[in-house]
Amino acid sequence: MRDFIASFRSFDGPSRILMVNQFGINLGFYMLMPYLASYLGGPLGMSAWAIGLVLGVRSFSQQGMFIVGGTLADRLGYKPLILAGCLLRTAGFALLVFAQSLPAVLFAAAATGFAGALFNPAVRAYLAADARERRVDAFALFNVFYQAGILIGPLAGLALATVDFRVSAAGAALVFAALTALQLFALPQHGVKRAEPTALRSDWRTVAANRSLLLFAVAMIGSYVLSFQIYLALPLQAAVLAPGSEAMLVAALFVVSGLVAVLGQLRITRWFAGRWGSGRCLIIGMTILAAAFVPLIAVPDAQGLPAVAAMGAVVVSAAVLAVGSAAVFPFEMDLLVSLSRQRLVATHYGFYNTIVGVGILVGNLATGSIFQAARDAGNGALVWVGLFSIGIVSACALYRLDRGGHLQTRSAESSDSGDSGRGEVVGAGR
DSSP: OHHHHHHHHTSOHHHHHHHHHHHHHHHHHHHHGGGHHHHHHTTTOOOHHHHHHHHHHHHIIIIITHHHHHHHHHHHOHHHHHHHHHHHHHHHHHHHTTOOSHHHHHHHHHHHHHHHHHHHHHHHHHHHHHHGGGHHHHHHHHHHHHHHHHHHHHHHHHHHHTTOHHHHHHHHHHHHHHHHHHHHHHSOOOOOOOOOGGGHHHHHHHHHTOHHHHHHHHHHHHHHHHHHTTTTHHHHHHHHHSTTOHHHHHHHHHHHHHHHHHHHHHHHHHHHHTTOOHHHHHHHHHHHHHHTTHHHHHOSSOTTSOHHHHHHHHHHHHHHHHHHHHHHHHHHHHHHHHHHTTSSHHHHHHHHHHHHHHHHHHHHHHHHHHHHHHHHTTOTHHHHHHHHHHHHHHHHHHHHHHHTTTTOHHHHHHTTTTOTTOOOOSSTTO
């Protein structure tokens, strides 16, 4: 705890505000999202493919629209986009209180997702600029706050969901309304250099021509597809294993995931950074994400086994996913800044996540459909084998990129050595 407090205090005020802000964002988000799939499939009676579509649209409207949010952040400043995103998410969650049909739910999901597209690139670009050479450490600490929201949010949401899911949606809307007001007064405006409006196409061409960024984004799609399964496949599996009481099991998944990240993030980051370069860290982290589905391949259901064994496999899967995500996230964020060479950071981040968002949409639709088909065919392990394979393919792709020099952050930054904001990277080869 002392180490955590000392690390937190060592950063400037804006960085600390952004970290606390991210806790609030995830608190409100995770009060709602872990129980959305169960709500859609239960009270609203939607099929697995429709649930996958709703979650995929929410993800695509966020990840896929990051290019818009990133571009606006680089032009208008980071704070206005953070405020706009929080305000829009307030409205989206409020709409879920009343939405009953698939079109209405899709509209609400798209609004909440696009809200994330507005504030996420701005938050990360702002943090990277404020932390400067301490980016890896800043993003590691940022992820602790991020995961603390994941830890506490589902518990708060579970308490409200015992009354009604719509109460959770209203509570989440109130959290984002409070965040909007708080940031309006507490977060300083960052002095971002604004591009001329006529340079928009040139900016996008510059980002799209960054071959290393493009290849890295494609390789990292697997990381996001696998990490996202704590919202889709694992809750669906919980509903199969514990019908009628799946909310408790889902809450346990997020509690375990949050605890692993909150207690282990700084140690995991320092351990990885002290041993390997960025490429190796990402490869190993991706392999850990793939390995998270091995327990579910071994125990895909409770047939012939105690139900507690099958439920334990789901919890272990969530824990290993958290370890893999903790290993990947700080190095991924730092590498994105390095690949941008400190120019149009939010736009680069947005372009990267637009590519990833398309992959998440396709991945979620496929996962939801395969999950249902595998259950109908009596082969529950099929979806987990598929997810494991995605992780291994992505790890191999990262290995090839690392061997080709695309994941070398020092070389990416060395060409822009005159930039006063350039940062050194923690760990060998970083």
